[in-house]
Amino acid sequence: MTIHPLPTGFDAFPFAVADASGNALQPVTCFDPGAEIYAQGEKADCLYQVEFGAVRVYRLLADGRRQIAAFHMAGEVFGFETDGSHHFFAEAIGTTGIRIMRLASAGDVSRALLPLALKSLVRAQEHLLVLGRQHAPERVAAFLVDMAERQGGDTRFDLPMSRMDIADYLGLTIETVSRVFTKLKEKGVIRLASLRCVEIVRWHALREMSE
Amino acid sequence: MTIHPLPTGFDAFPFAVADASGNALQPVTCFDPGAEIYAQGEKADCLYQVEFGAVRVYRLLADGRRQIAAFHMAGEVFGFETDGSHHFFAEAIGTTGIRIMRLASAGDVSRALLPLALKSLVRAQEHLLVLGRQHAPERVAAFLVDMAERQGGDTRFDLPMSRMDIADYLGLTIETVSRVFTKLKEKGVIRLASLRCVEIVRWHALREMSE
DNA sequence: CGCATTCTTGATAGTAGTCAAAACCGGTGG
DNA sequence: CCACCGGTTTTGACTACTATCAAGAATGCG
Structure with missing residues (x-):
């Protein structure tokens, strides 16, 4: 698949559409290589699903050392945070399409998203073994x-x-x-x-x- | 505080009681130093809250190398897993009291527990920075x-x-x-x-x- | 086709690991 | 109260793995 770079933040589908099962879908936003999706410290009130491309989620030390906490590939959901603010940076790696989902009701969100959050948790904890040992x-x-x-x-x-x-x-x-x-x-x-x-x-x- | 070692699995409160706000509480089980709370591969249908003492959650490599993914102290909840089975071991460090909560309805659980799971996630991801960089x-x-x-x-x-x-x-x-x-x-x-x-x-x- | 970037390779240095032994602490029993 | 014992912790000498610094090669884009 060849994808031509688009301006950062370009809305591939500026209006919400519905999928086959009738669920309302959020628009897909297209990010250039290296474009920031969110920054550490920003308010966190959305979740993100990778449509195509890949994402790196990372943190920096004062002297510039960087640790990438996770890569996210097509289909995966990321952006889970506590305290309503982001603790990490997220960037598109190549040209990347992201479905940005505003969190509607906390209840809905919890029900559907706990399994996804837990997958991220297990993945992170397993990566600890790699880095530590x-x-x-x-x-x-x-x-x-x-x-x-x-x-x-x-x-x-x-x-x-x-x-x-x-x-x-x-x-x-x-x-x-x-x-x-x-x-x-x-x-x-x-x-x-x-x-x-x-x-x-x-x-x-x-x-x-x-x- | 001095706590006398009790037999592993001893129920300090064999019957469920209620707290001040009327919520049913699960019994507290007391674990000896080093006692296993759950093992990797076991079915995971409970959550655990530390009442007193401390817990280590870890994983082993074939040659015995061990990585502790998290410590859990009084008040903290642990035992989140995916696929219904544990990916890690959990052990009491010293003599430790654990409130073991069977997961009732997935809905109830999600609503209340997503924030706790997310706290664990952020903690794990931040620990990645420590181990990696x-x-x-x-x-x-x-x-x-x-x-x-x-x-x-x-x-x-x-x-x-x-x-x-x-x-x-x-x-x-x-x-x-x-x-x-x-x-x-x-x-x-x-x-x-x-x-x-x-x-x-x-x-x-x-x-x-x-x- | 040429340049800038990314990747690879080489030489050297440093941090943490390994192996070994001494010191220390906490608990037990005289 | 003190001496003893086992396990934990500390310290020391040496090794090994990975980082750092420095070129050099390859890739891919304009």
Whole structure:
């Protein structure tokens, strides 16, 4: 799929439409690569669903160190917060379509969204294990397995994000990520069709590496 | 407070009682130090509220490496899961009283519990920054500030957990945690009334260290 | 086709981990 | 009250993994 960059904040569907089951849908907003979706400290009264593209949710330290808490791919919902304000930044990675949903009634929202929030919680807690206790090769392997599974489990898939993003997600440097990729290629575990297109050659080996 | 160890699973209040506002309360179960509250893979149909004591929620790698995803102190609710099964282990740290609440109606639960789940989510995501991007002294400082604030913000407080628990929470080794404690003492930032009782002498310095 | 960006590779340094042993504390029993 | 015992914590010496700094290659976009 080729998508032409649109001005940040452009409304692909400026009016709400309805899906097949008659539910009112929110308009989809299109974000340029790198465009901010929300910022830390902003009021949080919306939820966001990725229509196409990908999103990074991150936090910064005073000296510029960045930790990406999560990537969100097509179909996923993000933007859950407490205290009514955002604790993180969210940015489009490539050109990305986002369905922005204003929170209507707290009741409705809770019923439908608790499972989604819990999925984010489990995902975050599992990522703690990666950051706290796994070495660089294990982290990269776990990342690749996760990305492959989230894109349908195909043996070949695209990485929407840069090496820098991967590094900031895995708590590594860009150089270390690159070196691990090279090692994985040398061992015949993966192949790179292009820099951003990975083919997993030896699934079993990769899974074992990620523990 | 001194609490005598009781047999694991002992029901302090075997029958449900009601609080001042008339809500039915679940009985409190008392767990011995180290007792398992739930295990990874178990069916998850309850939530848990800490009445007294403290809890560690963790995950293990095949080779025994352990990552503590969260500590839970008096008043806090934990045990949120997806897919109806636990992805983590939960254990009492010291002698601990837990109010175990069976999930009645999904609706009721969602309404009341979404904010609690979101608090856990934000906490986990913020901990990702610590594990992914902070050095040992920053991690320990952040931990001490967090613990102090969760116990009322007093300058003097108890650590319910061992150095090993702290290490496994911060993604460090016990030796590194110990060395950082020593450094903090030498710099006059903290004082140790006993091994498990911390006094923060220079709040400002500690906060700065944690970024 | 050329330039800017991103990625890879190499050399070196630093932080935290590992292994080992000593010190300390808390609890027990004389 | 004090000595002893087991486990926890601290300290020390050394190793290893990853970060940092610095070029150099490749990619992809205009």
